[in-house]
Amino acid sequence: MTRMLVSRLIQLPFIVLAVYTVTFTLAWMVPGNPLENPEGRRPSPEIVAAMQAQYHLDDPIAFYGEYLAKASGAAWLMGTSPHPFDLGPSLRQPDWTVNEIIETGAPVSMRLGITAMLIALTIGIFAGVVGGMRPGGVADVGTQLLSIAGISLPSFVIGSAFLVLFSVKFKLFPIGGVSGVESLFLPALTLSLPFAAYISRLVRFGMIEQMRSDHARTARAKGLSQRQVALHHALKNAFLPVLSYLGPATAVAMTGSFVVEKVFAVPGIGQHFVEAVLAKDITLVMGVVLVYSTLLVLFNLAVDVMYRWVDPRIA
Amino acid sequence: MQRFCRAPRRGKKPATSAQGTRRGYASRVKVLAPFFILLLGLIATTYLDPPLPPADLVIIERSDCFTLDPQRMSYQHEIRRGETIYEGLVALNPKDCSIKPGVADRWTTSADGSTWTFYLRPNAKWSNGDAVTTRDFLYAWRRAMLPDTAADYSGFFFEIDGAEAFFQWRAKVLAAFAAKNSLSPTTMEDAQALWAETEQRFHDTVGVRAIDDATLEIRLRRPLPYFLDLCAFAPFSPVHRASVEQWTHLDARTGRMEQSHGWTKPPHLITNGPYVPTVWRYKRDMRLEKNAHYWDSERVAAKSVEVRVIENPNTQVLAYGAGGVDWLTDVGPEYKIEMLGQRRVYESRHQEALNAVRSSGRELDDGVRTLPPPTEGERRDIRALHAYGTDFFSFNCRPNTPSGAPNPFAQVGVRRAFAMAADKQALIDRVTRLGERVATTLVPPGSIQGYPLVEGLPFDTKEARAELARAGWVDRDNDGFVDDASGKRFPTVDLLYSTASPRYQNLALALRDMWRRELGVPVEVRGKDAKLYKEDVKKGNFSIARGGWYGDYGDPSTFLELQRSTDGNNDRGYKNPEFDAMLDAAQSEPDPARRLERLAECERFLFAQEVPLLPICSYVTVYMYDPSRLRGIREHPRLEQHFDELTRINGAGPEAPQ
Numbered sequence: 001m002t003r004m005l006v007s008r009l010i011q012l013p014f015i016v017l018a019v020y021t022v023t024f025t026l027a028w029m030v031p032g033n034p035l036e037n038p039e040g041r042r043p044s045p046e047i048v049a050a051m052q053a054q055y056h057l058d059d060p061i062a063f064y065g066e067y068l069a070k071a072s073g074a075a076w077l078m079g080t081s082p083h084p085f086d087l088g089p090s091l092r093q094p095d096w097t098v099n100e101i102i103e104t105g106a107p108v109s110m111r112l113g114i115t116a117m118l119i120a121l122t123i124g125i126f127a128g129v130v131g132g133m134r135p136g137g138v139a140d141v142g143t144q145l146l147s148i149a150g151i152s153l154p155s156f157v158i159g160s161a162f163l164v165l166f167s168v169k170f171k172l173f174p175i176g177g178v179s180g181v182e183s184l185f186l187p188a189l190t191l192s193l194p195f196a197a198y199i200s201r202l203v204r205f206g207m208i209e210q211m212r213s214d215h216a217r218t219a220r221a222k223g224l225s226q227r228q229v230a231l232h233h234a235l236k237n238a239f240l241p242v243l244s245y246l247g248p249a250t251a252v253a254m255t256g257s258f259v260v261e262k263v264f265a266v267p268g269i270g271q272h273f274v275e276a277v278l279a280k281d282i283t284l285v286m287g288v289v290l291v292y293s294t295l296l297v298l299f300n301l302a303v304d305v306m307y308r309w310v311d312p313r314i315a
Numbered sequence: 316m317q318r319f320c321r322a323p324r325r326g327k328k329p330a331t332s333a334q335g336t337r338r339g340y341a342s343r344v345k346v347l348a349p350f351f352i353l354l355l356g357l358i359a360t361t362y363l364d365p366p367l368p369p370a371d372l373v374i375i376e377r378s379d380c381f382t383l384d385p386q387r388m389s390y391q392h393e394i395r396r397g398e399t400i401y402e403g404l405v406a407l408n409p410k411d412c413s414i415k416p417g418v419a420d421r422w423t424t425s426a427d428g429s430t431w432t433f434y435l436r437p438n439a440k441w442s443n444g445d446a447v448t449t450r451d452f453l454y455a456w457r458r459a460m461l462p463d464t465a466a467d468y469s470g471f472f473f474e475i476d477g478a479e480a481f482f483q484w485r486a487k488v489l490a491a492f493a494a495k496n497s498l499s500p501t502t503m504e505d506a507q508a509l510w511a512e513t514e515q516r517f518h519d520t521v522g523v524r525a526i527d528d529a530t531l532e533i534r535l536r537r538p539l540p541y542f543l544d545l546c547a548f549a550p551f552s553p554v555h556r557a558s559v560e561q562w563t564h565l566d567a568r569t570g571r572m573e574q575s576h577g578w579t580k581p582p583h584l585i586t587n588g589p590y591v592p593t594v595w596r597y598k599r600d601m602r603l604e605k606n607a608h609y610w611d612s613e614r615v616a617a618k619s620v621e622v623r624v625i626e627n628p629n630t631q632v633l634a635y636g637a638g639g640v641d642w643l644t645d646v647g648p649e650y651k652i653e654m655l656g657q658r659r660v661y662e663s664r665h666q667e668a669l670n671a672v673r674s675s676g677r678e679l680d681d682g683v684r685t686l687p688p689p690t691e692g693e694r695r696d697i698r699a700l701h702a703y704g705t706d707f708f709s710f711n712c713r714p715n716t717p718s719g720a721p722n723p724f725a726q727v728g729v730r731r732a733f734a735m736a737a738d739k740q741a742l743i744d745r746v747t748r749l750g751e752r753v754a755t756t757l758v759p760p761g762s763i764q765g766y767p768l769v770e771g772l773p774f775d776t777k778e779a780r781a782e783l784a785r786a787g788w789v790d791r792d793n794d795g796f797v798d799d800a801s802g803k804r805f806p807t808v809d810l811l812y813s814t815a816s817p818r819y820q821n822l823a824l825a826l827r828d829m830w831r832r833e834l835g836v837p838v839e840v841r842g843k844d845a846k847l848y849k850e851d852v853k854k855g856n857f858s859i860a861r862g863g864w865y866g867d868y869g870d871p872s873t874f875l876e877l878q879r880s881t882d883g884n885n886d887r888g889y890k891n892p893e894f895d896a897m898l899d900a901a902q903s904e905p906d907p908a909r910r911l912e913r914l915a916e917c918e919r920f921l922f923a924q925e926v927p928l929l930p931i932c933s934y935v936t937v938y939m940y941d942p943s944r945l946r947g948i949r950e951h952p953r954l955e956q957h958f959d960e961l962t963r964i965n966g967a968g969p970e971a972p973q
Contacts, residue, residue, distance in 0.1 A: 100580075118354065239345075
């Protein structure tokens, strides 16, 4: 276990570095000048030239090195930068640093993603167990149909329907802004549906298989009820694939919520990231990619640790 | 042994073993572990991002402010925010856009109107309790006059004597400094020496002087009747010098005075207006709290204001509909046209009552507030207000087209014919459909006190054809298209628009059909995305191009200067020395009333004779707010809505007439 942890933590910076390099290359290949804004204010040519020099936009290699040094904290350790993990100023929003943008947006996206995963787990496991206990039954067919709907309906359709129904018609939930739990419920529910559907299918197949297995038969033979067999014996093993799915899924829910953020006006990092890509705001793109790739690696690590704990056979 | 003694915990079957129970218990813990971990994460992120208490007033805006640095502000919503958190020497009265005292409680002008002296009130305070002094103004205005700041509105400060020369000088020495650095590295001492010289030069040559902490003298390069209006404009606000200076530093490589923008964000930001921002989250929200040190804070109604940013136009409207929002400042979606239709149904049902309100000189909201609530198919929470801007199409007035051929629109007669052949009322009724007013000139009617109503060319297709014939374009071969004397067909008109909004495309298509039908000219429309459109307009690569302009300050010159030969926004390439001379003469007229008359003559010359551009309509801005819930929205076209005048009416519902 310890060996695994140490080796994975040593791998982490190399994985992030690789992601950084690939993203950097892609970002640099996009044509257009990040300092140019077609929608209005355009700085004078002298200012553009000065900024290009300041950020090394005229020299990709220098930009690559300097940004990496500042973002990784190396420059701070060497004393050439006042802040550790300095992700630089946003090229399109000169009054904001990338750190500030991520600090305001990331907690919201994370909250949204985590809430969505909680909802997805609850719905998914429940639906999967109900369906898997009696394959082909009414409950099974119903949950299967719902899960297909959850996977195939795009979130902007479901989201808009939820908005009109629950917020405008019944005025149950506010829209826009993040105040209490209630303001995140609808977007989280929308975001959770595809995950819930997938989890329910994983659990269902696992349950069907486990209920047919030898140890379930033994349990039944010693007189346990169908429910007890399902909850005490089958679910534990049926849950394993969910666990390995959970790490990347949580990361996706936290990072890939762009559409839901847009529909519900949730001020998360997703929409800033997409806008940054479109506007070629390189520093913001790099910053978000760095933070998220680090998170993704850490989540996968956490899941692996949990996996070993739940199923000691994997060591 | 033990395993048979212990009673089963639960379950009907007695055969459940203790070990089995323990294992079952453990497996449940393991299944539940992800839930606990996720819950922990939820608690942690909520702790990192705690919710704010509800505000007295909730406003939704379409985009966030780029900056709260008043000198670098540029956009309309930014300027409005600036005027909410800062206060200049004077302020505008939102009701009629007259001038009211601000930080200065009185002021005097010299006989020729070129020197102004402002006396700052002793109780003008920053939000940290410091007194607002003339040094804060000097410092802020100097920032605006430095190319280092890259302020969009630097040009407005050039009305101050010596400011333009100072700006140019600084730009020149900075360029020289950078050139020197590229030969041999410059040092901090060099930059400091240059900065000392700059400070000295500002003091010696620019016409702003602090006589003492409370008396500010300003010398203009020419008399400027609307100077007070500029002083109320957010970029002329003071900044808290002591705090801003901590965020500036000299750059030894460029010699520039650089600033890091941390001071524009709470908790570092110190302001002197009715409100002070306490939270500002990027593209998310801004929380404004009443500034306890503001000299007139008793007048400020709402203790706290939450400004939410929702960029998606559809979500904005849904968010308003979900409740809890007092004012949506710019309604985006196309279906606002239908919503405005419902408003018209409501208004027409109460036509008489509303007419009575209007004729008694009160604002419409005062009447709407007392009416019974709307019924099915009606609404009163949306409103289109006339704005301080005009939608138009530019004629390319350059003598030649980009390909070098002679440009027919260089002929006044052709422009007049095109202008008279456009049925603007039809465009408004069938294309834009927001209830705009037809415009025949550029200055929106009723927006400037004392400025007479100027009439441009009317809609008259017969006269339009006659005008085109007088310019030499007649259908000589009866093919439905006009030709010149040699029989050559009118060159195809290149009608350029931006695809940023369907409105522009619809207008262009409708105009194309009108001109084809009424004048017999070939017209092709060409849609380009915002960036390429702008490039083509700047290069003069069009025959007719969509345009629009919002006034910056309360004087007709903010519109008329656009047509000056040398103006940077003269996209039409209209160069007429006669007009330039007329404009100069009008601008230097000392008597304010006479000056406005002469400016009106300039406008008449432009739009009754020359028509370098074709005005379509005055813009409207569409708000959503319920007059029975919110009080204080003003109708004046400059739409100077000050947050400190807005009040949420408690116990919303129809109110008894006062």
